[in-house]
Amino acid sequence: MILYFSGTGNSLAIARNIAQSTNDRVMTLTEAVQQDLTAEKRIGLVYPSYDFNMPPAVRLLLPQLKISADAYVFVIISCGAQAGNCIWTAKRLLRKQGVRLAYSHKVRMPDNSAIAFGRNPNNQIWKFERFAFRLERIIADVKVERHELHFNGWSFLGWLMGQTFLEKGMIRTLGPKVNTDKCIGCGICEKVCPINNIVVNEKADIGKHCTLCFGCVHFCPQQAITTNGREALKERQYHHPEITLKDMLQK
Ligand SMILES: Cc1cc2nc3c(=O)[nH]c(=O)nc-3n(C[C@H](O)[C@H](O)[C@H](O)COP(=O)(O)O)c2cc1C
Ligand code: SF4
Ligand code: SF4
Structure with missing residues (x-):
């Protein structure tokens, strides 16, 4: 089961691409917190990075998930460039639920916040081709349930922006x-x-x-x-x- 949170579809596209290759289902995180997912053997979480951090809504929803401590859990961040504290925070929140994060990575996508500064996110579609290799690697890793954490360190900027x-x-x-x-x-x-x-x-x-x-x-x-x-x-x-x-x- 792949759970996602998405404002403009980047995270949903990643979730779908992985799910198609691994024969998983996709579901919004909002819907997922209303379900008992303890029978799921593999849980993926895909969400964006906001200001070097996990989106506030994801921070509230993630601890409400009912998932098994034995599940293979992975996190993929969709971001303009920086995952910041997104994975570090997920690792910590999951640990509180007795769940170990097995795998993490990020995929660079057009930055949808560029519109706030008068820039055009559509000028960043070159990222699809440039970072397609990353998605392929993630799919290959998730298929064999590889244990490997990437971009999971603590970020000062993430901490600062999260104040x-x-x-x-x-x-x-x-x-x-x-x-x-x-x-x-x-x-x-x-x-x-x-x-x-x-x-x-x-x-x-x-x-x-x-x-x-x-x-x-x-x-x-x-x-x-x-x-x-x-x-x-x-x-x-x-x-x-x-x-x-x-x-x-x-x-
Ligand atoms: C408010 C806001 C803040 C963002 N901050 C970051 C950031 O700190 N680092 C980054 O790489 N991308 C940042 N982004 C870009 C998004 O992470 C990126 O576009 C993501 O792929 C959007 O996913 P979605 O289409 O699933 O919502 C930000 C986007 C928004 C809306
Ligand atoms: S703000 Fe835009 S999307 Fe929302 S109701 Fe008005 S016209 Fe429709
Ligand atoms: S920007 Fe805020 S109000 Fe608009 S869709 Fe996202 S969460 Fe809702």
């Missing part, structure tokens, strides 16, 4: 805001949000628990959601090319 005041500051600055003049109340953002933090009545209303996945920013068809005070130009909106909006709604 509550910086994390909250980041959410305040980068957190999505709705431009009500542009919003047509289509409801897509509500369905895309992996943690159900958006309610749409006539207009979208973003709640207080944003985990900064940027799914709503990238998928809004009206470019009505801003981040860092910047408009999400259509040409800068990104999602993994193998992943459709429909895929993202199956949560």
Whole structure:
């Protein structure tokens, strides 16, 4: 079973690619915490790196998983470049549940946060080809249930960015805001949000628990959601090319 958390499909694409080769099923982390997974012999976790850290939502969900201490557990980080403390934190949280992390790695993907700084994540699609070798290696390793941890060290930057005041500051600055003049109340953002933090009545209303996945920013068809005070130009909106909006709604 491969569990994922994804805002713009990079992590879902990785999870699916692995699952296709290993004959595993994929499931969102949000759904997985509602299930008893203790019979699963192999559990994969795929999620992005946010500010050199595990996404706050993953940090809350991971300890709620019901998995067996005997399962082969692996973690794959999808990131622009740096996994930071993502794997170190998973190792620690799993250990608290009596589970040993067997394997970890990262795959570089287009950085979906670039849109917050006026840059275009679509200019980074060269990473698919450049880092395809990494995904192939991960698949080969997971198939034989190799025990090997990569990118699992402690990162000072990750620790620093995870301090509550910086994390909250980041959410305040980068957190999505709705431009009500542009919003047509289509409801897509509500369905895309992996943690159900958006309610749409006539207009979208973003709640207080944003985990900064940027799914709503990238998928809004009206470019009505801003981040860092910047408009999400259509040409800068990104999602993994193998992943459709429909895929993202199956949560
Ligand atoms: C708020 C935010 C912060 C991010 N911080 C980092 C980071 O510190 N290091 C990094 O390599 N990528 C970072 N990224 C990029 C994502 O990790 C990357 O694009 C990931 O593949 C997105 O996965 P998804 O499409 O499954 O959501 C960040 C993205 C967001 C939205
Ligand atoms: S996706 Fe955009 S247009 Fe649709 S409800 Fe959300 S903010 Fe409004
Ligand atoms: S509100 Fe938007 S950015 Fe925040 S978690 Fe939901 S979809 Fe992601």
